[in-house]
Amino acid sequence: DQQVKQNSPSLSVQEGRISILNCDYTNSMFDYFLWYxxxxxxxxxFLISISSIKxxxxxxxxxxxxxxxxxxxxxxxVPSQPGDSAVYFCAASARNFGNEKLTFGTxxxxxxxx
Amino acid sequence: NAGVTQTPKFQVLKxxxxxxxxxxxxxxxxxxxxxRQDPGMGLRLIHYSVGAGITDQGEVPNGYNVSxxxxxxxxxxxxxxxxxxxxxxxxxxMGRGAGWGEQFFGPGTRLTxx
Numbered sequence: 081d082q083q084v085k086q087n088s089p090s091l092s093v094q095e096g097r098i099s100i101l102n103c104d105y106t107n108s109m110f111d112y113f114l115w116y117x118x119x120x121x122x123x124x125x126f127l128i129s130i131s132s133i134k135x136x137x138x139x140x141x142x143x144x145x146x147x148x149x150x151x152x153x154x155x156x157x158v159p160s161q162p163g164d165s166a167v168y169f170c171a172a173s174a175r176n177f178g179n180e181k182l183t184f185g186t187x188x189x190x191x192x193x194x
Numbered sequence: 195n196a197g198v199t200q201t202p203k204f205q206v207l208k209x210x211x212x213x214x215x216x217x218x219x220x221x222x223x224x225x226x227x228x229x230r231q232d233p234g235m236g237l238r239l240i241h242y243s244v245g246a247g248i249t250d251q252g253e254v255p256n257g258y259n260v261s262x263x264x265x266x267x268x269x270x271x272x273x274x275x276x277x278x279x280x281x282x283x284x285x286x287x288m289g290r291g292a293g294w295g296e297q298f299f300g301p302g303t304r305l306t307x308x
Contacts, residue, residue: 084236112295123198123284123299124237169236175295180225180244180288181252182297186236 083107084172086185094193099157101188103170106151110172114182115144115155118167127168128155157190165192195220198300200285206306207275215270215303217285225288226268227297230254230281237284243268275307 085104093099103113111132116124130137130144130153137144143156157164170185201216219226227242229252239252243262257279259271268287272279282304286297 086236089234114295116299121302123286123301125299126296129295171237173295180295181227181239181242182237183253184229184236184238186234 081106082186083110084170084183084185086168086170086188088188089186090189090191092191092193093160095162096159099155099160099164099190099192101155101157101168101170101190103153103155103185104151105153105172107172107174107183108151109174110183112173112175113144113146113153114171114173115142116169116171116184118169118187124169160190160192162192162194165190197221198285198287198298200283200300200303202303203301204304206308207272208308209275209277211275213272213275215272215283215285215305217268217270217300218266219268219285219287219298220266221287221289221298222265223287223289223298224265225290225297226262227252227286227288228258228260228268228270229284229286230279231284231302232281240270240283272305277307279305280307281305 114129115127118124146153167187171182198219224245228240229237241260243249285300288297
């Protein structure tokens with residue numbers, strides 16, 4: 081049972097435009113959400129996170145939106161740059177319930193077209 | 195700081211052989227974990243540890259053993275390798291305080307079991 085789902089395996093976006101990556105979750109105990117970026121032959125690197133007490137968190141070109149009622153979050157990258165081409169993983173944990181374990185989605189491969 | 199280091203980078207085993215994947219971190223992080231990444235499956239948690247002497251199972255623990263005798267090291271042992279354990283293995287660590295929830299990943303070990 082996939083508790084964190086990324087339904088788009090791949091996404092192509094023109095350089096300079098907005099990239100929107102989506103993630104859905106089913107476990108209502110999840111209260112902390114993260115996005116990781118992964119280049120080939122490297123480990124994932126942390127990008128941005130959001131707590132369930134917020135509905136938006138911004139860091140430079142990256143913004144994460146959380147819709148708790150829909151159990152949906154999205155990552156917006158604007159403007160998109162060639163270096164953003166990577167696989168993006170959504171992850172969730174239930175920190176307030178003492179559970180620090182991360183549950184990952186299957187990833188979305190983002191390709192930025194110059 | 196070297197961050198999270200993993201050795202070896204690549205390994206080929208025959209079915210039935212045993213081996214240990216090494217993981218070390220120099221950030222004095224309490225939390226360490228092992229994941230495996232398979233195509234179309236995202237990252238799945240194998241085992242984790244919340245401190246020296248404390249380990250617990252993740253989502254896919256069968257066939258793997260861990261121990262945590264020091265804060266720095268968290269080796270993963272394959273007891274009797276099987277082709278189903280062919281995967282890329284990532285070790286991660288996380289500290290408490292600022293940035294809690296953000297796991298730092300090593301570069302990975304690519305394991306092939308013939």
